[in-house]
Amino acid sequence: MSDSKIIDVAKRAGVSVATVSRVLNQSGLVREKTKKRVQQAIEEMNYTPNAMAKNLRSKRTMKIGVVVADIEVSYYAEIVKGIENMANSLDYNIIICDAQNQKAKELEYVSLLQNRTVDGMIFVTPVMTNKEIIALVEDGYSVAVIGRFIEHEQIPCAFTDNVKIGKDVVSHLIEQGHEKIAFLSGYADATDSYERLEGYMKALRDAGMPFIPELIDNGDFNESGGYRGFLRLHGRNADLTAVFAANDEMALGVYKACKELAIQVPDHIAVVGVDNIRITRFITPSLSTVEQPKYTMGALLTEKLIDQMNNNEFGDKRYFKVESKLLIRESSSHLRERQTQERAEPG
Amino acid sequence: MSDSKIIDVAKRAGVSVATVSRVLNQSGLVREKTKKRVQQAIEEMNYTPNAMAKNLRSKRTMKIGVVVADIEVSYYAEIVKGIENMANSLDYNIIICDAQNQKAKELEYVSLLQNRTVDGMIFVTPVMTNKEIIALVEDGYSVAVIGRFIEHEQIPCAFTDNVKIGKDVVSHLIEQGHEKIAFLSGYADATDSYERLEGYMKALRDAGMPFIPELIDNGDFNESGGYRGFLRLHGRNADLTAVFAANDEMALGVYKACKELAIQVPDHIAVVGVDNIRITRFITPSLSTVEQPKYTMGALLTEKLIDQMNNNEFGDKRYFKVESKLLIRESSSHLRERQTQERAEPG
DNA sequence: TTGGCTATTGAAATCGATTTCAGTTGTTGC
DNA sequence: GCAACAACTGAAATCGATTTCAATAGCCAA
Known part of the structure; x- marks a missing residue:
């Protein structure tokens, strides 16, 4: 278990924690020689930065909540896979919230947004109403929706016609x-x-x-x-x-x-x-x-949501109307x- | 958005943050009158404790990582559902790690344990070897396995014969x-x-x-x-x-x-x-x-893992050999x- | 009314990182 | 060799909660 903290690394390398932090975050203003020393200390102690501390300070969790009506239904599972894979490639993790088709459970999961466990949330469920989702955005949270169109400029959505x-x-x-x-x-x-x-x-x-x-x-x-x-x-x-x-x-x-x-x-x-x-x-x-291109909807929307969260601006392309095909x-x-x-x- | 912090609540209620914290965590040693006042302030400000800060202090994230070979395969999806539902009922959330059947990805996800993003991890995949999983436990992490038997007294597992x-x-x-x-x-x-x-x-x-x-x-x-x-x-x-x-x-x-x-x-x-x-x-x-009772395996094992993490002791019943039935x-x-x-x- | 005890309460330390701001070191030009 | 400036580095504040420890308040008996 990597029980060492940044201060331990600092001591071992004979520098301050600030310097270690700079090396970790490649801010680039550390002398090459010092950097080497710090990296070696990190290596030797098998140090990994504590994500909780990092989150607290940076006010970002790098996690997205995914509220899904029923994870066992393959339609949803495929969408979730698209979400997970894209999120992961952008260094985010997803927290799955299986609502078991119950509205009460969906509302329960909203607390993850409120208590800052996740940076944003994607709703993949027909249960929650547009109104309820819009209320969340007005409250300042980042949310996105898959499977329907919502008329609100801050809510990315992916859907078919x-x-x-x-x-x-x-x-x-x-x-x-x-x-x-x-x-x-x-x-x-x-x-x-x-x-x-x-x-x-x-x-x-x-x-x-x-x-x-x-x-x-x-x-x-x-x-x-x-x-x-x-x-x-x-x-x-x-x-x-x-x-x-x-x-x-x-x-x-x-x-x-x-x-x-x-x-x-x-x-x-x-x-x-x-x-x-x-x-x-x-x-x-x-x-x-x-x-319906389920995986694609999940992936595209996730990319959009993360982009929006990071840049805090709502680009032009707010929704993805994907093509459906009768088979x-x-x-x-x-x-x-x-x-x-x-x-x-x-x- | 609930932007208020504990100190804001404290000010409004005219008490210290310690007292607010006590009310929040029902430690029971707050005078009834004070408690009422604090609760009212919390209510009025629509305050929700920041999970990141809480996690940092308590050193627990109330999250479990679930490494699954392929979330889209219904066999896995059903197990994951069992895990999610049980975890949720015990106040835990799960972070889904879709390994896309690649060992490299599975190993990548282990970092979630190392950086304390999750309290424990459940492996639902045939890819990772027993040896690799045991190594994690020896390193001090809490892990559990579904779908096979592992001979190690600290690893709960659920499997069929x-x-x-x-x-x-x-x-x-x-x-x-x-x-x-x-x-x-x-x-x-x-x-x-x-x-x-x-x-x-x-x-x-x-x-x-x-x-x-x-x-x-x-x-x-x-x-x-x-x-x-x-x-x-x-x-x-x-x-x-x-x-x-x-x-x-x-x-x-x-x-x-x-x-x-x-x-x-x-x-x-x-x-x-x-x-x-x-x-x-x-x-x-x-x-x-x-x-194979997939949902049940997921649920039972999750309960066991959480119990083990919380009590830090390895009870008698370490594994669940569930009944299979030829259809x-x-x-x-x-x-x-x-x-x-x-x-x-x-x- | 006061001492002695318990029930409440608050100040400050703490969790483990990041970041600001000021101080130190190293370079360069003369 | 020294001033001036840039490049590094470190001390301390900060994120927002919990928890310890000491102080205060309230209560009862004498």
Whole structure:
């Protein structure tokens, strides 16, 4: 254990602590000869500067808090990886705050900002509202958001065009011949949810198709919510032929419900999700979904946040609108003829 | 932003900083009336103690470093969740160190221990060797390990009986009538790898079957390694009928290779993995695997490490050997008759 | 009212670094 | 050899809390 302090090094090298500090921080105004002596002492004593003392004095912790709805969900894990890797390459560490999808826990973690455990915080969660996040910034904290757009000049954010996502998916389903397309939303008040719903409606409008409120239901962005939501939807609309789930997790729940109801995907019902989590490629039938550059969003935003914290100025490029891409797979590849849809015999 | 310091609170309440500190830390020797006054001042100023200063003085950071091979792999993510949740409930935070499967990065992160950024560290990675971890403890640091057993009385660890895992899997395959069973190892020097290999051999011995070195190959615990490993195995042993992959990720690689080679699972080849990652239930055919209580391992070990750090004594129960459970699914459910195996027509 | 004891309280040291400011050393030019 | 200036170096303040130790206040009995 490196128990030695800077004063020990100073004594050994026969200089003052100030000089040792200068050598450590390469401020460059130490004579070469002295520097050598100090470095040797550091080496010999295996000295490492105490980060806590350093933090206190410099008022920076070199740590970023990452509040994430559920670290186990691969969509989030991939974003977090992007954050961690970028942070690390910029000499920052990240403190993971798994909110377990609970707002109370998210708010709890805000104390890390307040007590200066972290220099800034990134929110990767649909739970916290924009308003609450803006309040933090107004209080003087550095925060950033992934997955949605926030209209505030001091909040960097990375997100995809959710309206476009909704529109792309539903237009695709319409092209496939579907007329009764359900939308399975996440939390009703999450931007992801209502923006995708907006896209859904826009696609219908463009195609001259009616909006049927019964075809909308909402879940919680989790598999179980998708499962229950589909059961409700199907109960109300026996004739629906396609489901657009606001994310892949819920689409998995739809698969489960379909299996129990002996409904074939995609023969009876087409399913499309969003996020392109890894599992979508492995499941049968493979799930059509929308790719979002998760790792990239995490990395870009982290770079931006750190830059902003260090320079204390809010550059021009405050947000990153990244491109999404519809991936058509088996779950929505069965062309359906209009007006002649019916349940074919299983198989 | 809570910019007020303890001295500001003290002034406002008309007391000394010592008294404020006593109120904050409920040391209980403050007169009720004074306490009320201080609490009101704290309230009014919206004061939060500065964690850095606190840490410096108390020499504890209330943070645990978690070095993980790859946070995006669901096996690790689930363990990390267990760690985070338990740590949080004990008032600790975790610093995630994604090593990207690189030993150099893992060693880099050790500096967090050395510079006192964290109070202790948990290793959730097959990369670091036992020797290196023991060296840290001998240096006086608090560390713990998940996923293997380390023979050192100051290192808490949580793990499953890997020999049993290997034996269970292979015995199962033998029961199914398989005679040419390949073992696809992870990193050759990881305990997970060679202990499972040991179980593999034990099962063969128990069944009176020969050990054939050509049936062993190794990957890297990742999908791509599993893919390449299987191609090599299959190249050498056209007649193999079962593959035991040291983890599920590699089993996914085997699936991929089989698909390309038009080999049917399980009709032509049975596949079994380890870890029971989520994807195994969704893939077709569902993958037989071995469940390890990942979340539980993370949580238990974290509790133990924190307890050890706080009491600075190494209690009786130093390690947690958790139960594993073979889950037989479709990928190994096709009974095979001895001596009459042949490639059936596809389908 | 006062002594003696305990319950509160405050001043100052401390944690381990960084940084300011002043003092010292070394160079250079004449 | 010496003044003038630049280059180094060190003493002490500082970051914002906790904690020790001594001092004060409050209380009760005599």
